[in-house]
Amino acid sequence: MFDIGISELALVGVVALIVLGPERLPKAARMAGALLRRLRGSWTSLRHELEREVAADELKRSLRDVSQSIQEANPARAVQETADEVATIARDVSKNDPT
Numbered sequence: 001m002f003d004i005g006i007s008e009l010a011l012v013g014v015v016a017l018i019v020l021g022p023e024r025l026p027k028a029a030r031m032a033g034a035l036l037r038r039l040r041g042s043w044t045s046l047r048h049e050l051e052r053e054v055a056a057d058e059l060k061r062s063l064r065d066v067s068q069s070i071q072e073a074n075p076a077r078a079v080q081e082t083a084d085e086v087a088t089i090a091r092d093v094s095k096n097d098p099t
Helices: 006-073 075-096
Strands: none
Touching: none
């Protein structure tokens, strides 16, 4: 993420020591650590929430596709068409039956 080496960290530490002084530097470091921890926690929470939303959207899309497939297949219509075909064949057989 950031390309910060030991020398850059040491330089930041020295500047912070000069600017804040030895009395306020530990408190500032604790505050910076707490803010960083809170920021990381918020970022992790946001990432997990987004992953859950994406998973929920994928599930909804999948359910919608399956529902559409079932409606297109329409087993009741297939049964009705088969029954109509059987009735048509039965009428043809009864017309051609000489008895």
